[in-house]
Amino acid sequence: MTTKMDNATLVSGRDHFPTASDYWSLLKPRVMSLVVFTGAVGLYLAPGTIHPILAFTAILCIAVGAGASGCLNMWYDADIDARMKRTINRAVPSGRVTPGEALGFGITLSVASVVLMWLAINWVAAALLALTICFYVFVYTMWLKRRTPQNIVIGGAAGAFPPMIGWAAVTGTVSLESVLLFAIIFFWTPPHFWALSLFTSEDYKAVGVPMLPVVSGERETRKQILIYSLLLAPLGVVPWMIGMTGAIYGISASLLGLAFVVQAWRVWRERVEVQAARGLFKLSLLYLFMIFIMLLVDHVVGGFF
Ligand code: HEM
Numbered sequence: 481m482t483t484k485m486d487n488a489t490l491v492s493g494r495d496h497f498p499t500a501s502d503y504w505s506l507l508k509p510r511v512m513s514l515v516v517f518t519g520a521v522g523l524y525l526a527p528g529t530i531h532p533i534l535a536f537t538a539i540l541c542i543a544v545g546a547g548a549s550g551c552l553n554m555w556y557d558a559d560i561d562a563r564m565k566r567t568i569n570r571a572v573p574s575g576r577v578t579p580g581e582a583l584g585f586g587i588t589l590s591v592a593s594v595v596l597m598w599l600a601i602n603w604v605a606a607a608l609l610a611l612t613i614c615f616y617v618f619v620y621t622m623w624l625k626r627r628t629p630q631n632i633v634i635g636g637a638a639g640a641f642p643p644m645i646g647w648a649a650v651t652g653t654v655s656l657e658s659v660l661l662f663a664i665i666f667f668w669t670p671p672h673f674w675a676l677s678l679f680t681s682e683d684y685k686a687v688g689v690p691m692l693p694v695v696s697g698e699r700e701t702r703k704q705i706l707i708y709s710l711l712l713a714p715l716g717v718v719p720w721m722i723g724m725t726g727a728i729y730g731i732s733a734s735l736l737g738l739a740f741v742v743q744a745w746r747v748w749r750e751r752v753e754v755q756a757a758r759g760l761f762k763l764s765l766l767y768l769f770m771i772f773i774m775l776l777v778d779h780v781v782g783g784f785f
C-alpha cells in the first residue's frame with residue numbers, strides 16, 4: 481500500500497513538505513519577539529498620535545520585516561548552521577525547508593513589509609525598515625559575520641533600529657530620543673552576544689566564524705563585556721537625565737544597570753566559570769525587556785501627574 485508520504489516522495493523527491501510551523505521557525509520568533517517589543521515601545525513613546533489600526537499595522541510590518549530578515553539570515557547561514565549543535569535542527573539545515581523556499585519566503589516577506597509600511601504609514605519608517613533588513617542580511621550576515629570579530633558591534637546595529645522605526649511611524653522623523661533608544665540597544669548587543677559566545681565558542685571555532693573568543697580569546701572577551709557593560713549602565717539612565725522620562729524609569733534603569741555591571745564583573749573575575757556567563761546572557765534579556773517595560777510604565781504613570 482502506498483502511503484501519503486510515499487506519494488509525496490515520489491512526486492517531489494523529498495519525504496517531508498514544510499509545515500506552517502517550519503515556516504514560523506524561519507522567522508526566529510523568540511528572538512524577534514523582543515525586537516518587536518522594542519519597536520512597539522518606540523512607537524508608543526513617540527510624541528503625536530497614530531490611529532490604533534495604523535499603529536497595529538506598523539508593528540506588524542516591523543514583526544514581519546524582522547522575521548523575514550531572520551529567515552534570510554538562516555537561508556544564507558545554512559552551511560554553518562548544519563555544523564553547529566545549537567543550530568543543526570533549524571528548518572533549512574535539517575532539510576525540512578529547501579534553501580529556495582526559505583529564500584523566496586524571506587524576500588517576499590521583506591518586500592511586503594517595506595511596501596506596506598510605505599503605503600500605510602510613511603516613507604521614513606519604510607526606509608528605516610528597509611535599511612534594517614539590508615543591514616542585518618547584507619552587512620552583518622553576508623559580510624561581517626564571517627570576516628571580523630567586530631561583526632557583532634557593527635552588524636549588531638541592525639537590532640537597534642526597531643525603536644527608531646516605531647518612533648518614525650508616528651512622527652515621520654528621526655529624533656534625539658529615538659537615537660538614544662537605538663544607542664541603548666547598540667551598547668547592549670555586544671555583552672548580550674559575547675556572554676553567550678563564551679560558552680558556545682567551540683561551535684563557532686569549528687565552522688570558522690571569527691567570534692571574539694575564537695580570535696582574541698576568552699580573557700579579552702570578558703574584558704570587552706565589562707567595558708560595554710560599563711558604557712551601557714550609565715547610558716541606560718540618560719533618558720531620565722535629559723528629561724525624556726521621570727524618576728520611575730531613572731531609578732529602575734540605575735538598578736538594572738548596576739545589576740548588569742555586577743554580573744559582568746563576575747564574568748570578568750570568574751574566568752572560565754560558565755555559570756556566570758550564562759547568568760549574564762539571561763540577565764541581558766531581562767535587562768533589555770525591563771528597560772523597555774519601565775519606559776512604558778514611566779510614560780503611562782507619568783501621564784497621571
Ligand atoms: C547581532 C546582534 C545579535 C546577535 C549576534 C544575537 C545572537 C543571539 C543568539 C545566538 C541567541 C541564541 C538564540 C538561539 O539559540 O538561536 C540569542 C538569543 C536571544 N536574543 Fe540575541 N542576538 C543579537 C541581537 C539581539 C537583539 C537586538 C535582540 C532583541 C532586541 C535579541 C534578542 C534575543 C532573545 C530574546 C534571545 C532569546 C531567544 C530564546 O529564548 O531562544 N538579540 N541572540
Ligand SMILES: CC(C)=CCC/C(C)=C/CC/C(C)=C/COP(=O)(O)OP(=O)(O)O
Nearest residue numbers: 511515542545546549553612613616638639
Ligand atoms: C526590523 C528588523 C528587520 C529587525 C531585525 C533585528 C535584528 C537584526 C536582530 C538580530 C538578532 C539576531 C538573532 C542576530 C543573530 O544572528 P546570528 O546569525 O549571529 O545568530 P544565529 O547564529 O543564531 O543565526
